[in-house]
Amino acid sequence: MKNFYSELDEITLTFSDIHTTPYGMEYIRIYFERPTENGFDFLESTIPSLQVNARSGFTDAEVGELLHYAQANSFLMWDIAREHAEGGNPLAASM
Numbered sequence: 001m002k003n004f005y006s007e008l009d010e011i012t013l014t015f016s017d018i019h020t021t022p023y024g025m026e027y028i029r030i031y032f033e034r035p036t037e038n039g040f041d042f043l044e045s046t047i048p049s050l051q052v053n054a055r056s057g058f059t060d061a062e063v064g065e066l067l068h069y070a071q072a073n074s075f076l077m078w079d080i081a082r083e084h085a086e087g088g089n090p091l092a093a094s095m
Contacts, residue, residue: 002015002016002031003015003016003017003084005073005080008069010035011032011033011034011066012032013032013069014031014033015028015029015030015031015080015081016028016030016081017084018078018081018082018085027046027047028046028047028081030044030045030077031043031044032058032066034057036057040057041056041057042054042055042056043055045067047070047071047074050070050071052067
């Protein structure tokens with residue numbers, strides 16, 4: 001499930017529920033999208049690692065800014081995802 005988090009300068013940030021690696025490490029997938037004439041620019045990453053999994057259209061500088069934004073707001077995304085996992089989530093709208 002994707003949860004809406006924010007929209008800034010026509011860039012939308014959504015994120016997944018909490019996932020767990022085979023080694024027991026929790027992570028959340030994050031997605032940035034910006035509409036273009038031919039579709040979307042996108043960036044896919046995870047928190048807490050902030051490793052870029054896929055991207056298209058965003059410059060290196062934009063990627064750095066977006067990952068910084070994700071890091072600065074990661075505690076809120078974790079809170080929302082944990083609330084959602086517990087059955088209640090008044091802050092996030094499902095997409």
